[in-house]
Amino acid sequence: MREKDTKERILDAAERIFAERGFAGTSLRAVTSAADVNLAAVHYHFGSKEALLQEILHRRVAPINQERAKRLDRIEARAAEEPPSVEEIVAAFLEPAVQLGDGPESDGRAVRALAARIYGEPRELVEPMIREEFGDLSRRFVALLGRARPELSRSEIESRFQFAVGVLIFVIAERYVSNLTPDSELDLNDREAIVRRMSAFIVHGLCAPPADARSRGGS
Amino acid sequence: MREKDTKERILDAAERIFAERGFAGTSLRAVTSAADVNLAAVHYHFGSKEALLQEILHRRVAPINQERAKRLDRIEARAAEEPPSVEEIVAAFLEPAVQLGDGPESDGRAVRALAARIYGEPRELVEPMIREEFGDLSRRFVALLGRARPELSRSEIESRFQFAVGVLIFVIAERYVSNLTPDSELDLNDREAIVRRMSAFIVHGLCAPPADARSRGGS
């Protein structure tokens, strides 16, 4: 097995340590010593700590968002004729996401923890990255959900989509609150089960009758 | 208006800065200079940065958990006769939470951001705090939800409760993903609306039919 090059070793180590300790809690020195490279290498290859984070995020998120986009293409194509199904939209949102970090060369758990942890970092650091990575897709999801549930205002659709994001992030982060059952039978190892459970919850949440006093048309 | 004492000024300033920058991203110097106290004062009054965080969290979370406990008392008392209502349980969970940080002497937005941010901090830092603050209550919520929805396994009830926590945390954090509508009409200023929306979503999610192949009795 050929040895990985410096840049990749930095990415792998940084991904893991950022996931464990957060952005501010991670020192480049910890990264470079774990990656067994020189401190200066990270500045040579990435320019700054912040740019390193951005590249780590993009490397892992891009593939799953491509898969989401492919599924949305298909759903949108059919949406011209019949309203799309909420189940299918939710599946397009969840299923690629739980595969985040899969692959032989990747510590899936670290990748997922990092992706979720991002949402806890300071706004000015991550808002541009999140917008960059997820902005277009989010708009497409909301548009499709609006077609699937025309009785909901645009604003309420957006809220519910954000709730779904909250569910997914929380699950991905494996930040279960206070381990209720010590040997909780459900961790992310059983992907299918967790997706089934999330999907049931989210689909039914999205299909709830409007919570607002009727203000149709939304926006 | 009498001036606040040193300890309280530290708590207020630290709360705000922890909320903005996270634990590792906050320096005690930033705190003490914002609070206009001496650096050494924080060690005198709290002992360490970590103990300061714990005290900040407890100061704000304790009142809302007392309110939750009171509501659970009432629901549990009636649960001997008839199964409790999911709506009521969810209300007991959500309504006190969105009041987090209310009160004249408190920057509600900062308090809520901090409470949510906690979940992104390193495990070893916050897991004891979360367990301490929320462990007992979580078990009571799950037990009541299990009585309200006996067709669900214990494990599935726990998952769904965690999903509800995810929704709440995400809303409280005001970390909406990629501001879909720039002038999103819904921020936390309209508490009643946000609770109505969360409640509709969560109640319907909790009431979804079992996602697992029937494995009754759970646990």
Place this chain on the structure above:
DNA sequence: GTCTATAACGGGATAGAC
């Protein structure tokens, strides 16, 4: 209880040799 001063250490970034 509050201050100054300092210990003891770690941070990101960069210049310049190789």
Place this chain on the structure above:
DNA sequence: GTCTATCCCGTTATAGAC
């Protein structure tokens, strides 16, 4: 592309005067 060495600044924590 990779290294060493260093700049320059910030970190928590504590000792000890007042």
